Amino acid sequence: EVQLVESGGGLVQPGGSLRLSCAASGFTFINYGMNWVRQTPGKGLEWVSGMSGSGRTTFYADSVKGRFTISRDNSRNTLYLQMNSLRAEDTAVYFCAKERAVSGLVDYWGQGTLVTVSS
Amino acid sequence: VVLTQSPATLSLSPGERATLSCRASQSVSSYLAWYQQKPGQAPRLLIYDASNRATGIPARFSGSGSGTDFTLTISSLEPEDFAVYYCQHRGNWPFTFGPGTKVDIK
Numbered sequence: 001e002v003q004l005v006e007s008g009g010g011l012v013q014p015g016g017s018l019r020l021s022c023a024a025s026g027f028t029f030i031n032y033g034m035n036w037v038r039q040t041p042g043k044g045l046e047w048v049s050g051m052s053g054s055g056r057t058t059f060y061a062d063s064v065k066g067r068f069t070i071s072r073d074n075s076r077n078t079l080y081l082q083m084n085s086l087r088a089e090d091t092a093v094y095f096c097a098k099e100r101a102v103s104g105l106v107d108y109w110g111q112g113t114l115v116t117v118s119s
Numbered sequence: 120v121v122l123t124q125s126p127a128t129l130s131l132s133p134g135e136r137a138t139l140s141c142r143a144s145q146s147v148s149s150y151l152a153w154y155q156q157k158p159g160q161a162p163r164l165l166i167y168d169a170s171n172r173a174t175g176i177p178a179r180f181s182g183s184g185s186g187t188d189f190t191l192t193i194s195s196l197e198p199e200d201f202a203v204y205y206c207q208h209r210g211n212w213p214f215t216f217g218p219g220t221k222v223d224i225k
Contacts, residue, residue: 045162045205045216059212095161100173104209105152107173109161 022096
């Protein structure tokens with residue numbers, strides 16, 4: 001059974017940093033691209049970042065480029081999102097999401113972790 | 120690519136047919152997916168590449184369309200189908216989602 005468990009969310013001040021983790025199990029992690037998608041009541045669902053199985057290919061939404069860094073440790077079956085220079089508009093539930101064999105298509109999601117950026 | 124969904128809310132009774140629309144601002148070929156989301160849960164993949172049902176999705180869910188106009192049809196609503204439905208394209212980066220259609224009980 002595929003499981004994706006996010007951790008690392010919480011309350012952080014504007015300008016601060018946070019690192020999200022996603023522990024994956026139930027599939028061969030290195031074979032699949034992984035993504036971070038966030039959701040807010042106001043802006044809906046936004047695809048934040050993605051990384052190929054090998055880690056060689058990454059992509060970022062313009063809204064986070066230069067501030068967020070996606071990475072993965074295939075030996076630990078874990079995906080990360082390092083978030084720096086956080087802004088109020090980064091407040092959202094962040095989902096870890098597994099690709100369904102092709103880029104841009106997600107077949108499994110984690111339960112989400114809430115990031116709140118506020119002073 | 121901007122995705123527009125209509126209607127914003129669809130009020131129907133169990134057993135009725137639901138027809139949801141998604142329109143893209145430019146062609147996404149057939150690279151369109153539909154997701155269902157219930158309160159407090161992550162989205163669930165229903166349909167990919169416009170018309171292919173994901174694993175375990177009941178046959179009452181079907182998708183159609185290509186280019187810029189797409190439709191998700193639920194042939195006969197079950198109580199568990201009342202939720203929010205999102206379309207999403209993967210034609211080119213950035214992948215985007217529509218704003219959603221809420222299907223609620225009439």
